[in-house]
Amino acid sequence: MTPKKLLAIFLLIVSCNFYFSQEVVIKDDKVLLDGKQILKAEKINVAQYSFFTMKNDDEILMYKYMDNETPMYQDDDYFILNFLSEKTKVESKDFTKIANFMNSRKGMEKLVKWLLKERVINTEGELNPDRVHVFKDKYDENITERTLR
Template identity: 55%
Template sequence: MKNKLFLSLALFFCATNIMLSQNIEIKDDKVLVDGKEILKYEKINFFQHSFYSLTDDEEILMYKYNDNESREYKEDDYFILNFLTAKKKIECGDIQKVVTGLGMSSKKNMEKLITWLLKEKVIDVNGILNTNKLDTFYEKYNENITERTIR
């Protein structure tokens, strides 16, 4: 009896998780959520990427990876999320939030970034920036790395 109940609950949770998950994809310089375009995407180089609004082509987010001028030493690396229209800059050292793994493409990393922003409701499934959620996101993840780094 317990095995059947456990199996039923496990299947229920798996099915619910699959139904609630969204398919995030970057294809042809477009960010797609379940096949619907929500943002435009531009890869500047491996370390810098930009995301643009569909409505007015305004750059709303610039992502930049900073190796802190020490290529061999990875412990001090961080990334910057610059929400340009909201005038908020977030510096975070938790690289695992956006890096999918060694050898993975930067496009996969940006898909992981968009998934994170959608989960935190900073952007919605229409690509609209939620400034209230951005304020909360800022408080949760901004580490002010530049301010506390001695140069």
């Protein structure tokens, strides 16, 4: 293939990526998807966020960072996603999906994008119960049950 054809294919792939990506922003306790508010967010502290529906203001999701009572040792840290309306908890050590150095708001924006991509949350900000259970099956590491205290 010629370099011009390779460049054209590369640009097509990149432009498709930008076309299908959705912009998620958390601003003034509002979760905006392409400029439209889909959820309310509340930052409780640096390690905890809650998300609420727009319809009836029910808390549907709580994110919590756990340092496993060892603040100086980070290899045992994990996060909990508690889908409150579904009574489902997901515990994971894989911070790559939400990590953002020293900026919890940006990390929560990545979390919402991840949940949208996995179809756990739809574009109206509603939980999909079937997808919540699929999400749990895919990502839950059941850390609390495996930890000795």
